[in-house]
Amino acid sequence: MSGFKGLAVPGPTNMPFEVRRAMDVALEDHRAPDFPEFTLPLLADLKTVFRTETGHVFVFPGSGTGGWESAIANTLRPGDRVLASIFGQFSHLWVDMCRRFGLKVDAIDCDWGTGVPLDLYEAHLAADRGHEIKAVLVTHNETATGVTSDVRAVREILDQLGHPALLFVDGVSSIGSIEFRQEEWGVDVAVAGSQKGFMLPTGLAIVGVSAKALASRPANGLPTCFFDYQDMLKFNADGYFPYTPAATLLRGLRASLDMLLDEGLDAVHARHFRLAEAVRRAVGAWGLRLCAQDPRWYSDTVSAIVVPEGVDANDIIKSAYEKFDLSLGGGLSKVAGKVFRIGHLGYLNEIMVLQALGGAELAMRDVGLSFEPGSGVGAAISYLSEPGADAALAAQ
Known part of the structure; x- marks a missing residue:
C-alpha cells in the first residue's frame, strides 16, 4: 500500500524528523575530552523536564523496566515491605518484579479502569505505625487502561501521616507529555522511557532520583552493578558514564529536549x-x-x-x-x-x-x-x- x-x-510514538537527523551521525568517542560539553547540559535539561532541582536524572541503556529495577535495587533490601496497587498490566508487572526481588508487597487489587485508591493507601499507611513499609509505588499513567492517578495526593497522604516511605512513580507514559513535578510532589524515584513522550526509539531508561533516595541505600541491600546509582553519579559528575553509553540515542535525546523546552x-x-x-x-x-x-x-x-x-x-x-x-x-x-x-x-x-x-x-x-x-x-x-x-x- x-x-x-x-x-x-x-x-x-512518532519520531520527529529533527530527532532522526540528530541521530544520523558518525559514531563518536564517549571518552573524548569534549564529550562532557555535550552531556552535562543534557543532564541539566533533563532535570528541567522532570522538574527537579536537588535530584539527579540518570540515563541508562534500557527500557522503563530497567528503570523500575534500578529503583528497587538501589534503595531496598530483601524482605522489605512495599505498598502498591494493581489496576492494569503495567502496575501488575511492577508488583511482579518486586516479588521476584524478594520484597513483601501489600498489593491492592483494583478494578481495571480505576487508578490508585487513595483511601486504601491512607488506611494501609496509617496502620503501619512501625513504618515497615519502605516504599510506595504509584503507576502515574496506566498505559493498558488509559488511566492517570493523582501522584501529588499520595505524597500528601505520606506527609500528613509523617510516614518516611519512599515514593516511586512509573511515569513511562506521562513524563514529557502530561504534568509531572518531581520535586514539588516529593517523588523519590521517577521512571520514564525514551519511546514515549521523549519521541525517541526504545533504548533509554530515564530515571529521576531525589536526594533522599540517593542517600537511602541500605546496608545489606540488594546487589547492583549495571543500574548502580552511585557509580553513575560518580561518572556523571564529570560528564561521563561508567560504561559505553547509547551515544547516538543521547544525540536524539538532545534534539527531543530542545523541542520540548522550545514549546x-x-x-x-x-x-x-x-x-x-x-x-x-x-x-x-x-x-x-x-x-x-x-x-x-x-x-x-x-x-x-x-x-x-x-x-x-x-x-x-x-x-x-x-x-x-x-x-x-x-x-x-x-x-x-x-x-x-x-x-x-x-x-x-x-x-x-x-x-x-x-x-x-x-x-x-x-x-x-x-x-x-x-x-x-x-x-x-x-x-x-x-x-x-x-x-x-x-x-x-
Whole structure:
C-alpha cells in the first residue's frame, strides 16, 4: 500500500524528523575530552523536564523496566515491605518484579479502569505505625487502561501521616507529555522511557532520583552493578558514564529536549489535553466508552476504548493494520479483546489525531460496528475548532 503507515499506539510514538537527523551521525568517542560539553547540559535539561532541582536524572541503556529495577535495587533490601496497587498490566508487572526481588508487597487489587485508591493507601499507611513499609509505588499513567492517578495526593497522604516511605512513580507514559513535578510532589524515584513522550526509539531508561533516595541505600541491600546509582553519579559528575553509553540515542535525546523546552512544558501539557479531549469526543460520538471509569481517571496520553459485547477488539486492530496501514494498540491481559487503544502522545498534532480517528472508523465499520460514518472525526473537529473550548475544559 502506498503512503505512510499510521502509528497510533501508545509507544513507540512518532519520531520527529529533527530527532532522526540528530541521530544520523558518525559514531563518536564517549571518552573524548569534549564529550562532557555535550552531556552535562543534557543532564541539566533533563532535570528541567522532570522538574527537579536537588535530584539527579540518570540515563541508562534500557527500557522503563530497567528503570523500575534500578529503583528497587538501589534503595531496598530483601524482605522489605512495599505498598502498591494493581489496576492494569503495567502496575501488575511492577508488583511482579518486586516479588521476584524478594520484597513483601501489600498489593491492592483494583478494578481495571480505576487508578490508585487513595483511601486504601491512607488506611494501609496509617496502620503501619512501625513504618515497615519502605516504599510506595504509584503507576502515574496506566498505559493498558488509559488511566492517570493523582501522584501529588499520595505524597500528601505520606506527609500528613509523617510516614518516611519512599515514593516511586512509573511515569513511562506521562513524563514529557502530561504534568509531572518531581520535586514539588516529593517523588523519590521517577521512571520514564525514551519511546514515549521523549519521541525517541526504545533504548533509554530515564530515571529521576531525589536526594533522599540517593542517600537511602541500605546496608545489606540488594546487589547492583549495571543500574548502580552511585557509580553513575560518580561518572556523571564529570560528564561521563561508567560504561559505553547509547551515544547516538543521547544525540536524539538532545534534539527531543530542545523541542520540548522550545514549546514549553506547560504548552506541551496543554496540547496533550487538547488532543486527548478530541479523541474522547470521538469515542462518545461513536456510542462507545472508555475503559477509564470516570473523568478523573482520563489519561491525556492514551485512550483505551471498550468495544461492544460480541465484538473482538483484535479484529478491529487487525483490520486497521492490514487494510488501512494503521497501528492501533491492543488490549493486554484482563482487557485483551475487549479494548483497542489510541495513543495520543509525543510528536502529535490535530491532523495526526484525525488520521488515527479516521482509520479507526474505517476499521470498526469494516468489522461490522454500526455508527454514523465520520461521526467521531466530526466530533473531534467540532471540538478542535471551538475557540477557547480546550482552555475552559482544562480549567475544570
